[in-house]
Amino acid sequence: MQDGPLQHLIKTLSGLPGLGNRSARRIALHMLAHKNQTMLPLADLLKRTAEEIRTCSICGNLDMPDPCNICQDARRSKTQICVVAQVSDLWAIERTSAYKGQYHVLGGLLSALDGIGPDQLNLTGLIARTADPDITEVILALSATVDGQSTAHYIADHINRPQLEVTHLAHGVPVGGELDYLDDGTITTALRSRKKST
């Protein structure tokens, strides 16, 4: 194999998350077999996305307008902010249609191991937003991991204001989850937070 654009393409593809050399080669060959249906449209879409999608200056979401469509939506409640680590978490919550408030994307979690401190996250923006007296609740929708919990504690410590409720997602048995496959920590938490059956 010579050192042409195809080899560069395979190398770039293999650097994407979840892809290795073999899957990158497979994708490159698939696209070469479908130049007009896949390869050229994808090149165009990548360029358009890079140009048109920007980070919302209020909440950190990715969208075409700035402020994003969620921040601009007059039908959404302005009293709640749901704090998530990544845009993919925001998308996961939006897919449920169970939440109609505002969001705040941190861009990651505090992590002593990975050397991520408060300055690397979009935390000052969050603290400034929660100072608004209209905000009555901050929902911390962070992972139930060490990093997620330490980030939640940091935020709860820094947005101390009376009349501001700080909540977090309920822990327990996932809907559809089998008890036998769950870890002890989840079962213990689910038992302690048990609710009256109605």
Next chain:
Amino acid sequence: MQDGPLQHLIKTLSGLPGLGNRSARRIALHMLAHKNQTMLPLADLLKRTAEEIRTCSICGNLDMPDPCNICQDARRSKTQICVVAQVSDLWAIERTSAYKGQYHVLGGLLSALDGIGPDQLNLTGLIARTADPDITEVILALSATVDGQSTAHYIADHINRPQLEVTHLAHGVPVGGELDYLDDGTITTALRSRKKST
């Protein structure tokens, strides 16, 4: 999520081999976080590859010049043709540096189940090439599957010419393979084709 270029990008990515919705979302977000290092260079590479890489009119390999660099290489033997199903198989053989002859890429295998007949493959080109009296050996480097073997039989039947040797890759225990994990067919073949230890 609105129906913007980001959603189209995720949809296009999720149609690539080996990628689903979740991995496509992950890749799209990764690229948006690295617009200048990954997203724009990838768009450019896709466009360049689609424009510059063509199928070799002699052997079916993918390369910038036509005939491809392998067909043009004066140092490679002109007496052997190695028949492979896909360009990825050609690459796999080239990585070994164990073969210095010509190639012929069929573009697939005969398959009754998938409805792929001789007309869908690059077979007439192969039969024409093997009529050249300079060619003394055709190596069938096809998978040891039903489709691979029926394609091999079809080719062997159609390139009948005295002085033309038709060979296939040896079957046996993969180098580094453990006997305990091999199927019975492979072990039987390896036993029957056993060789004198030197």
